[in-house]
Amino acid sequence: MTPHEARSRFRAGLKTPTAGWCPGYAQANLLAVPADLAYDMLLFAQRNPKPCPVLDVGDPGATSLPIFAGDLRTDLPGYVVYENGAPVAEVTDVTRFWRDDLVPFLIGCSFTFEDALVREDIPVRHLETGGNVPMYRTSVPCRPAGRLSGPLVVSMRPIPAGRVADAVRVSARYPEVHGAPVHIGDPAGLGIDDLDVPDFGDPVEVRPGEVPVFWACGVTPQAAVMAAGIPFAIGHAPGHMAITDVRDSAYQT
Template sequence: MEVNDPGSLTPEQARALFRAGLRVPTAGWCAGRTQANLIAVPRDHAYDFLLFAHRNPKPCPVIDVTEPGETTAALFSGDLRTDLPGYVVYEDGVPVAEVTDATAYWRDDLVAFLIGCSFTFEGALIEAGVPVRHIEQGGNVPMYRTGRACRPAGGLAGPLVVSMRPIPAGLVADAVRITARYPAVHGGPVHVGDPAELGIADLDAPDFGDPVEVRPGEVPVFWACGVTPQAAVTASRPAFAIGHAPGHMAITDARDSDYLVP
């Protein structure tokens, strides 16, 4: 299934394609519309996750939460079980299935959290002339587990996950300034420069997503990433959870401009 201009689609059109089985990273899709990470946990674990997000707001900025069992959200009028391009199902912290339709795994006690996504500010970067390499290359953003621990909460603990975009050295200050104006979707970067300072050994071997070219004169810039909750699931081993496939986001009804602060 080929999509010639995914940026021109509405959220409804994109969701229909995903519901029909299209699996594809969503960077650059539905221009101007906010994308979100998904993590759904049983009601008994929802408070722990909400506390984890409160204590780690940079990687886990919550933009919407459902009631137990609900399959839509205020910001997402589609079906959370079918209208993302990919899901990962966890049992005891272990990925047991990767699917394009999570209906068979969805439970009546699941509380779904939508977490802000750095794709939200990529349009602003491009408009300002700051390159976004994974979009240029038609791939998924590279994401890395770091050596930095998140602040634990209840039964949840785990490492900070970051996304990386190589930025020309002369544009790094612009990238920091632009993204800092989107605090509800990760905001400014958590690190600029040497990946080893984050405990990342090899930029060409991301834990999630695709490697991208870092050209001469470019600096790797790292933003907190909404895959962090799934890293906490893997580390803490709760009995059950469902997350989005990294980079395969929930395209919400909200607009990127809703999260821009003066």
């Protein structure tokens, strides 16, 4: 399936996590903020490049971008609308919420390198189960920027102990979509109490002989919107990404 075909299905109302969709194409997190917050968002991304690798930024009111030829208001499978830091709507179309002053940011997503993991025969559990990747708020603070501050968010994939080094090597080749893991092993090292209770996404089984491996996650800016009580913003529903028209190889070093 091409990105165009996938976006057509989402525009028709299909809501589904996008892990495994359109192998070979980069996926991206969406966050659209009012223009008066755009500099703070750029600075937050610059200060926190691991979770916030910016792939593209639009002008105020833009509904498409050079790397995303679809409509940012309709062509993702899920969105969250925030008011005063609280999620007030989760929908499949944000046309009625979109404003002329919104600046859209597309931020790299680790789904982009999952196809490379699979090609190396490294198991990706949420792809095997057809679910969403588990994501967790951590106790690690991001560097604040203007009005934005909040915790690092991570995604987790259980990796067989003997393949952890391979997973690090493969993902490290994609620095613009989070790159190498930020933590390997004991989740308590990130302040995560229970892997079975993710803050976003679905829990997955960590089997005997497997190690939980954590990558920085592009939901981090949305966590900052919530933590800082930002008056208004629109983001993708976690795991329900913007599928871009750019090949994943464009972000490989």
